[in-house]
Amino acid sequence: MNEDLERPDAANAKASFGFADVAGETKQGLVNEVFAKVARRYDLMNDLMSGGLHRLWKSELLAWLAPPKSAVSYALLDVAGGTGDVALRFVRDAGKGASAVVCDISAEMIEVGRARGEKEADRLSFVRGNAEALPFAKASFDAYTIAFGMRNLTQFEAALAEAFRVLKPGGRFLCLEFSSVEVPVLDRLYDAYSFGAIPILGGLVTGDSASYRYLVESIRRFPDQKTFMGLIENAGFERARYRNLTGGIAAIHSAWRL
Numbered sequence: 001m002n003e004d005l006e007r008p009d010a011a012n013a014k015a016s017f018g019f020a021d022v023a024g025e026t027k028q029g030l031v032n033e034v035f036a037k038v039a040r041r042y043d044l045m046n047d048l049m050s051g052g053l054h055r056l057w058k059s060e061l062l063a064w065l066a067p068p069k070s071a072v073s074y075a076l077l078d079v080a081g082g083t084g085d086v087a088l089r090f091v092r093d094a095g096k097g098a099s100a101v102v103c104d105i106s107a108e109m110i111e112v113g114r115a116r117g118e119k120e121a122d123r124l125s126f127v128r129g130n131a132e133a134l135p136f137a138k139a140s141f142d143a144y145t146i147a148f149g150m151r152n153l154t155q156f157e158a159a160l161a162e163a164f165r166v167l168k169p170g171g172r173f174l175c176l177e178f179s180s181v182e183v184p185v186l187d188r189l190y191d192a193y194s195f196g197a198i199p200i201l202g203g204l205v206t207g208d209s210a211s212y213r214y215l216v217e218s219i220r221r222f223p224d225q226k227t228f229m230g231l232i233e234n235a236g237f238e239r240a241r242y243r244n245l246t247g248g249i250a251a252i253h254s255a256w257r258l
């Protein structure tokens with residue numbers, strides 16, 4: 001990883017990489033390897049793994065954001081935005097005053113995203129950067145989204161503090177992430193599917209089953225809905241709440257920087 005994208009204190013942090021515990025400085029490099037390997041097949045795999053469900057979840061995220069259609073200017077920062085899925089939907093659906101910046105640490109994911117977003121390039125830009133040390137001035141954005149990115153980070157607290165810093169007063173924070181299944185039976189079916197089928201599918205489509213084993217394990221290590229809501233509140237956000245999607249397989253957390 002480029003030194004300028006590393007956080008100076010990351011070496012002191014402890015982190016999980018799937019079920020393994022690693023030093024903070026090690027995790028980001030491992031995560032970067034995962035996304036460098038899967039970038040070209042990332043969008044296809046999302047559809048295959050979730051049976052298209054991730055599209056509905058992202059639609060829910062943007063419906064809850066509900067950007068004003070007639071605003072003269074409305075700036076979204078989509079962090080860990082990868083191939084631009086959320087930001088592309090946003091600029092296509094929102095009013096003409098809306099613009100989006102995708103910030104992601106992976107050059108490979110950004111390259112795929114730039115190609116996808118060529119037609120929207122006047123309102124959609126891609127910036128390489130670390131969610132834990134964002135390359136933006138304070139109070140720059142009206143909204144901050146992060147979809148399936150948070151659990152890949154080394155220090156959630158640092159990322160949440162950065163989200164708070166770059167949002168304008170009155171700005172909105174939304175996080176879509178895999179979460180804890182809260183429906184009995186569904187949790188066992190989901191476990192069987194994710195540990196049994198997803199690494200095999202990932203191996204067939206991307207040639208890299210280990211990356212998809214990491215994906216499944218990282219979901220189980222991510223804090224549950226209420227714990228994560230506490231971290232959001234600790235970062236200074238107000239009116240924090242969450243909605244479960246598909247019984248808690250995923251959840252959207254929403255909060256305001258007031």
Ligand SMILES: C[S@@+](CC[C@H](N)C(=O)[O-])C[C@H]1O[C@@H](n2cnc3c(N)ncnc32)[C@H](O)[C@@H]1O
Nearest residue numbers: 035080081082104105106109130131147148152
């Ligand atoms: C599962 S993908 C999500 C992509 C996209 N948001 C979506 O929903 O399709 C996770 C993304 O997080 C990015 N990422 C991991 N660590 C990061 C960091 N420290 N800062 C910014 N992006 C990071 C990866 O490069 C990858 O593109």
